[in-house]
Amino acid sequence: MPRSQLELLVLYQDIHLMLQEAEEEKIQFGFSVDGIDELKQAQEELAKNIDDRFLRTYERLKTRYRRAIAPVKNNICLGCFAKLPTSYSTKHHNEQMIFTCEHCGRMLYWIE
Numbered sequence: 047m048p049r050s051q052l053e054l055l056v057l058y059q060d061i062h063l064m065l066q067e068a069e070e071e072k073i074q075f076g077f078s079v080d081g082i083d084e085l086k087q088a089q090e091e092l093a094k095n096i097d098d099r100f101l102r103t104y105e106r107l108k109t110r111y112r113r114a115i116a117p118v119k120n121n122i123c124l125g126c127f128a129k130l131p132t133s134y135s136t137k138h139h140n141e142q143m144i145f146t147c148e149h150c151g152r153m154l155y156w157i158e
């Protein structure tokens with residue numbers, strides 16, 4: 047079953063953060079970490095399946111936040127803890143849509 051754009055973006059962010067951490071360790075400890083090439087490869091593979099406009103939004107948000115995609119719980123954005131409007135209710139969702147927080151602009155995924 048193909049994954050939704052949102053699922054792919056969450057995976058993309060996960061790999062991106064792992065790469066960031068590996069880079070930071072390299073700077074901090076002066077040695078490189080195994081698996082960076084594999085991570086980069088996985089990131090590229092994922093990017094091929096993500097819509098360009100979502101990737102652009104993601105990259106733009108990454109310049110402001112460590113995590114460009116934030117989870118939502120009880121209708122609260124866990125990126126900035128703002129309450130989301132009721133129009134963001136999961137019943138309005140579909141596979142190809144991505145919601146962003148009105149307050150912090152992060153892309154949102156629902157964990158409930």
Ligand SMILES: [Zn+2]
Binds near residue numbers: 116123124125128149
């Ligand atoms: Zn927010």
